[in-house]
Amino acid sequence: MKSIQVIKVGSLxxxxxxxxxxxxxxxxxxxxxxxxxxxxxVAYCAICGSDPHLVENIFGWEVxxxxxxxxxGVITEVGPKATKKGLKVxxxxxxxxxxxxxxCYYCQNGQQQFCTHADESNNPGFSExxxxxxxxxxxxxxxxxLKMGCLLEPTSIAVRAMDKADIKFGQRxxxxxGGPIGLFxxxxxxxxxATDITLIEPIAERRDLARKFGASHxxxxxxxxxxxxxxxxxxxxxxDVVFDCSGSVKAVRDLPYIxxxxxxxxxxxxxxxxxxxxxxLYKFCYYNEITISGLYVAPYAFPRALQILPRMRYxxxxxxxxxxxxxxxxxxxxxxxKWPKILIRCNKIEGE
Numbered sequence: 001m002k003s004i005q006v007i008k009v010g011s012l013x014x015x016x017x018x019x020x021x022x023x024x025x026x027x028x029x030x031x032x033x034x035x036x037x038x039x040x041x042v043a044y045c046a047i048c049g050s051d052p053h054l055v056e057n058i059f060g061w062e063v064x065x066x067x068x069x070x071x072x073g074v075i076t077e078v079g080p081k082a083t084k085k086g087l088k089v090x091x092x093x094x095x096x097x098x099x100x101x102x103x104c105y106y107c108q109n110g111q112q113q114f115c116t117h118a119d120e121s122n123n124p125g126f127s128e129x130x131x132x133x134x135x136x137x138x139x140x141x142x143x144x145x146l147k148m149g150c151l152l153e154p155t156s157i158a159v160r161a162m163d164k165a166d167i168k169f170g171q172r173x174x175x176x177x178g179g180p181i182g183l184f185x186x187x188x189x190x191x192x193x194a195t196d197i198t199l200i201e202p203i204a205e206r207r208d209l210a211r212k213f214g215a216s217h218x219x220x221x222x223x224x225x226x227x228x229x230x231x232x233x234x235x236x237x238x239x240d241v242v243f244d245c246s247g248s249v250k251a252v253r254d255l256p257y258i259x260x261x262x263x264x265x266x267x268x269x270x271x272x273x274x275x276x277x278x279x280x281l282y283k284f285c286y287y288n289e290i291t292i293s294g295l296y297v298a299p300y301a302f303p304r305a306l307q308i309l310p311r312m313r314y315x316x317x318x319x320x321x322x323x324x325x326x327x328x329x330x331x332x333x334x335x336x337x338k339w340p341k342i343l344i345r346c347n348k349i350e351g352e
Contacts, residue, residue, distance in 0.1 A: 003028045004126035004327045004344075005066050009057035012335050021055035025327050028066070031123060031131040038087055038137055039077035042346040044150040044321070045125045046070040047334045049179055049247065050270050055331070066124020069097035072140065072149035073130070074349055082134040094152035095137040096302050097122055112299035126327065128346055138306050146352045147318040147343060148309065151180075155312060156298035156305040158184040161268050162192060164295055165241045169193035174230070174239040176255060177246025178206030180317060180341050181268060183213060185243055187312055190214035194241075198233055200226055200251070203337060209316060221251065230258035243268050249275050256284045256292070267294040317341035 002025050010021035033039050045068040054067050072094040075087060087093070099121035100107050106114035123130055140149045158181065167173065173194045175182050178201030189197055190213060198217040199210035207218040219229040230238060238260035244252050247269030256279065259265045284290045298305070320339040322330035324346045334342050 001030045001128040002324060003066050003124050006055050011056055012052050012331060023327055023331055025325055030129060033077055033079055033131055035079045035081040037079045037131050037133055038075050038082050040073040040130050041076045042071050042073040042127060042130055043146040043349045043352060044072050044343045045346055046150045047342045052335055053270060068125030070150050070153045071125040072146045085134050087134055087137060092140045092146060093137050094140055094149040095132060099133045099136050113297045126344060138302060141310055143310055148314050151314055152305055152309060154180055154184055155309055156301040157181055158188045159301040159305045160295050160298040161185050161243060162188050164266055164293060165264055167192045167194050167241055170195050171240040172196040172234055173241045174198045176200040176244045176251050178210055182245035183209055185245060186210055187213050226254045227257050238263060245269050247271055253277060259290050261288045263290055265290055265292045318343060321345050
C-alpha cells in the first residue's frame with residue numbers, strides 16, 4: 001500500500017535543498033490484522049502542526065518513518081474477536097492513534113497518557129489503509145462527514161484542555177495561537193460559558209476566524225505588546241485561564257504576566273525539547289498562586305469529543321484538500337500558514 005514517509009530529516013523551510021527535510025509517497029507492506037483489530041480504508045488524514053516538526057526529527061527517530069494521526073475512513077475488515085463495540089464492515093469511523101494497553105502502572109492509575117506501551121500502536125495514518133485495535137476506533141455520527149470526522153483527534157485535544165482548565169461561567173480566557181488547536185479550543189471555551197475570550201495571533205485571517213467563533217477581543221502580537229493588551233482588556237486583573245496553543249518560544253514567556261492571580265496557565269502545544277523558559281517562582285507561583293501545567297495527548301476524551309464534534313464549526317478547516325500522491329505539495333502549503341487546516345485524501349470513498 002502507499003504511505004507518506006519521511007525519507008530525509010531537516011527543516012522544510014531550509015533554503016538549501018541538500019539540507020531540506022523530505023517526504024515521499026512510498027509502497028510499504030500492508031499491516032496484518034489481529035483478532036481484535038479492524039482494517040480501515042483511510043479517506044482523509046489531516047496534517048497536524050506537529051507533522052512538520054516530525055520531519056525536522058525533534059524526537060530522534062530512525063528514518064524512514066511514517067506520519068499521520070488525524071484520520072477518518074471506512075472499515076473494510078473486522079477481526080474475529082473485535083466484537084465489543086459493535087463495529088462492522090462499512091462503518092464510517094475515526095479514532096485515537098494510540099492504543100492504551102490497560103495493564104501498565106499508568107493505565108491502572110488513571111493516567112493513560114503515560115501508558116508505557118502506547119507508542120507501539122502508532123501506525124502511519126497517511127496511508128491507503130491502517131489497522132487499529134477496536135478500542136481505538138469510534139463510529140462517526142451520521143451527520144458528520146468523513147472530512148469533518150478526521151478532526152476527531154484534534155477535537156479530543158481541545159476536550160482535554162477544557163478538562164484541565166475547568167472553566168467557570170463568566171471567566172476571562174485568553175488563547176495564544178490561532179492554529180487549529182487554538183481555534184478548536186476557542187470554540188470549546190465559548191460553549192463553556194466563558195464570557196470574555198481573547199485570541200492572540202499574528203495572522204489576520206485567523207483573527208477573523210476567532211471573531212467568527214466567539215472571541216470578544218483579538219490581539220496582533222506583532223502590532224501591540226501582549227502585556228499591555230491584557231492590561232487594557234482585563235482592567236489590570238489578568239485572564240483567569242490562559243492557554244498557549246502556539247508552540248512559539250517567542251510567545252510563551254509573556255503568558256505568566258497576563259495570567260490573573262490564582263489563575264491557570266496551560267501550555268497545550270509542542271515545544272523544542274531543549275527549550276527552557278525562565279520563571280520567577282516568587283512572583284508567579286508563590287505570590288500570585290498561578291497553577292501552571294501542560295497536556296500530553298487526550299486520555300478519556302474521545303467519547304466526549306465524538307459527542308461535541310457535530311456542534312463544532314469546522315467548515316473553514318476542511319476546504320483545502322490534496323490527494324495522497326501530492327503529499328509534497330500539501331506539506332509545502334502547510335508551512336505557508338495560508339490555510340487553517342490541510343487534508344490529504346488517501347482514498348476516494350464512494351458516497352462520502
